[in-house]
Amino acid sequence: MNAALSALREAWLAEEREAFSGWDFSHIADRIVEDSPPWDYLGMAQALMPSSASMLDVDTGGGERLLDLRDHWPAKVVASEGYPPNVAVARERLTPFGVEVVEMDANSPRYDGLSDNQFDLVINRHGAFNAAELTRILTRGGVFLTQQVHGLSTLDLLAHFAATSKFPDATYENATEKQRSAGLQITGGADWTGAFVVRDVGALVYYLKALPWLVPDFSVETHFVELLALQQWLEGGEQLVFGKRLYWLEARAT
Structure with a gap:
């Protein structure tokens, strides 16, 4: 391996080792850029808070987005998180503001403690x-208000690494049907496709390590050839643009 490739490999390995906690992607801010959907999830959540006395944030991560809404919280706020390292981060950040953080798998058939x-x-x-x-x-x-990454998001990126979606059924249509079947009334929602732009391959290494379900067993060592192909596209003047899909859904208990 020549010196240039060795330097590139070492830079990517450094990104692979970079710490990630909560749901904080500030390390790669402006290095991976995503189109914004035509709705404002945080704004919609904020608008619902004045008429609420109690609120739960499910899968809060490290509490980052919940803290963005702190000035508008109702009287009682609870957060749940299922990933143990994030539970510790969320408790450190949210407990000083009176938020109870419950360790809970949001896929569980029973939300114990609630x-x-x-x-x-x-x-x-x-x-x-x-x-x-x-x-x-x-x-x-x-x-209930949610914004979700569509199960068929970034399929073109995954295909480059010979991966497929782990959650192909995570669609707006299926989520809507689940809410209705559970007795909730759908009051709003939309499906959207935009662009996901990778400006440097090192940022993508960090991103894929932070989200290990996207490309199983991803590492610089196992996927160096695929990463190098993306690097060559960038150096050849091509943009790395992939399709990103999101949806939002609002439902009301009757």
Whole structure:
């Protein structure tokens, strides 16, 4: 391996080793750029808070997005998180503000520790959820708001690494049907496709290590050839643009 390739490999390995916690991608800010959808999830969540006395943030990560809304929180705020390292981060960040952080798998058939009709508002950004449990824990008239990465998002990027979506059924249509089947009334939602632009391959290394379900067993060593092909495209003047899909959904307990 020549000196230039060795230097590139070492730079990518450094990105692979870079620490990641919570749901904080500030390390690669402006290095991977995504189109913004035509809705504002945080704005929609904020608008629902004044009419809510209690709120749950499901799969809060490290509490980053929840803290963005702190000036608008209702009287009682609970957050849940299922990934143990993130639970510790979320508790460190949120407990000083009076938020209870519950360790909970949002795919679980039963949300242990959460009471029936406990929350006027449940929010969820890019996390799992159980529609039947949402119906149980929401008050009558309570609202569930979620923004999700579509299960068929970035398929073109995954294909470059011979990977496929792990969640192909995670679609707007299926989520809507699950909510209806659980007894919730759909009050809003939309499906959207935009661009996901990778400006340097090192940032992509960091991104794929942070989201290990995208390309199973990803590493610089195992996927060096594929990474090098992307680097050559960039050096040849091509942009690395892939398709990103999101959807949002709002449902109300009746």
